[in-house]
Amino acid sequence: MKTYKLTAFEANGEKILDESIQAENDDAAKKQGEQFLAEKQLLEKTHRLTSQSGKLLLFHS
Template sequence: MKTYKLTAFDASGEKLLDEAFQAENDHVAKEKGEKLLREKDLIEKTHRCTSSSGKLILFHP
């Protein structure tokens, strides 16, 4: 399992979400990240999900 970091921001730059989670691979991590954002109603906010190696998995400006 790899560790991934999901962050979301509002328009002012305030961090709304900063959460780490585990996933088997990048594809599963992307799905988990999108699910978390939908659950917290943050899918339309600026967000990113990165792997522990720094790879960008998910991004929305």
């Protein structure tokens, strides 16, 4: 399992979400991240999902 970091922000830059996600690969992490954001109603907020190596998997501003 790999660890991924999911963060979301308000328009003023305040961090409103800072979660770690465990997944087998980048695609699985992306799906989990999108699902988590949808459940928390944060898909329209600025967010990003990064891998352990710093690869940007999801981004919305």
